[in-house]
Amino acid sequence: MKKTYVLIVLLLSIFLVHAQNTTDFFSKSDMFFKTNVKNGRVTYKSIKDSPEPLNELIQIAKGISVDKINLDEYQAFWINGYNLSVIKGIIANYPLKSPLDIDGFFDKIKYDIGGKNITLNDMEHQLLEDNYSKDPRMHFALVCAGLGCPPIIDEAYTPTRLNSQLARQTQKALNDPNFIQVSKNKVKISQIFIWYKSDFNPDGKVTDFINRYKSEKLPKNIKVSYYPYDWTLNDFE
Numbered sequence: 001m002k003k004t005y006v007l008i009v010l011l012l013s014i015f016l017v018h019a020q021n022t023t024d025f026f027s028k029s030d031m032f033f034k035t036n037v038k039n040g041r042v043t044y045k046s047i048k049d050s051p052e053p054l055n056e057l058i059q060i061a062k063g064i065s066v067d068k069i070n071l072d073e074y075q076a077f078w079i080n081g082y083n084l085s086v087i088k089g090i091i092a093n094y095p096l097k098s099p100l101d102i103d104g105f106f107d108k109i110k111y112d113i114g115g116k117n118i119t120l121n122d123m124e125h126q127l128l129e130d131n132y133s134k135d136p137r138m139h140f141a142l143v144c145a146g147l148g149c150p151p152i153i154d155e156a157y158t159p160t161r162l163n164s165q166l167a168r169q170t171q172k173a174l175n176d177p178n179f180i181q182v183s184k185n186k187v188k189i190s191q192i193f194i195w196y197k198s199d200f201n202p203d204g205k206v207t208d209f210i211n212r213y214k215s216e217k218l219p220k221n222i223k224v225s226y227y228p229y230d231w232t233l234n235d236f237e
Contacts, residue, residue, distance in 0.1 A: 022073065025060045029080045029156035032057055036087075040151020041236035048091045057084055058113065065115045072159040075128065077114065079141045079157045082123045085111040086145050089120070090233070098231045099145040106144070120144075136199040136209065137166040139192055140173045148190065148230035150179065167213075174213040181227065187218055188227045 032053050036043045047054055061081055066074045089109055090099065099105045107121045118126075124142060143152040150173040157165055173179050181188040193206040200209040207224060211217045 021060060021064050022066070022077070025057065025064060026076070026080070026156050026158045028053070028057055028060065029084065030158070032084075033153065033155050037152050037154035038236045040154075041234045042087060042090075042145070042152060043236045044087070044091055044094050044233075045235075045237075047087065048094045051091060054084065054088060054091070058088055058111075061113045063115075070159070072162045075135075075138065076157040076159050076162050078123060078127050079138065081113050082120065082128075082142050083152060085113060085120060085123065086143065090145050096233060098233055100231050135166065136196070137170045139196060139199065140169045141166060143234070145234055146229065146231040147234050148192075149234065152234065171213045174210050175215055180210060180214065180218075182216075182218070182222075185219065185221070186223045186225065188225050191226050191229045194226050 035053075036047055061077075061084065064077065066077045068074050086099070088111065089102065089105055090096070093102050096102065102109070105120070107119055110117050110119050111123075113123075128138060128142070140150040141153070141157060143149045150169060153165065153169055155165075179190060187207070189206070189210070193200060193210075197206060200206045205224075207218045207220075207222065
């Protein structure tokens with residue numbers, strides 16, 4: 001009986017610590033993004049000058065472990081974790097003109113986060129990619145620090161709001177005339193749609209996915225091409 005009681009107390013303590021850590025992470029991430037994201041861009045200079053809030057967030061995230069059994073929490077944590085890690089990598093090398101100016105930015109530099117020592121590419125492809133085909137809207141949530149990406153959100157993704165946030169960001173991107181460039185019977189779209197074509201519509205055209213969220217629908221026979229990806233830093237100056 002005593003052993004059972006001790007086990008229950010231990011499990012409860014672990015649960016409470018996890019809940020406190022994730023609550024702090026989402027709450028402080030929300031404050032960080034609200035403070036440092038302006039018009040879909042990041043105030044890198046301000047963060048570089050006062051890095052303490054970001055460093056605190058990274059430290060909190062380091063000790064958090066999330067499981068896919070709580071899928072909304074898992075996805076929200078790793079989307080925020082990815083975006084925060086990108087910002088951390090940029091300010092470590094700031095000022096610069098593009099994330100591609102940093103050698104191995106996506107595939108070599110590792111971040112200590114979520115109980116893992118992991119690169120940005122591995123966060124995306126090993127931890128989140130399995131969910132893309134189920135919910136390709138996440139492509140509009142992960143922001144790689146380039147202007148070619150959909151704009152970064154000025155709040156944290158949270159488990160309780162994740163679905164509505166992903167829907168809003170997807171609609172925002174697909175109704176942006178700079179992101180979906182329509183001219184008569186032609187449309188130019190981001191290379192995101194060719195890199196991840198099977199995620200967006202494995203059995204049809206990417207325009208079918210776009211039309212789910214676009215207010216002015218693209219005609220079925222519209223000619224599709226892809227404009228070059230803009231790797232210019234998404235810096236708010």
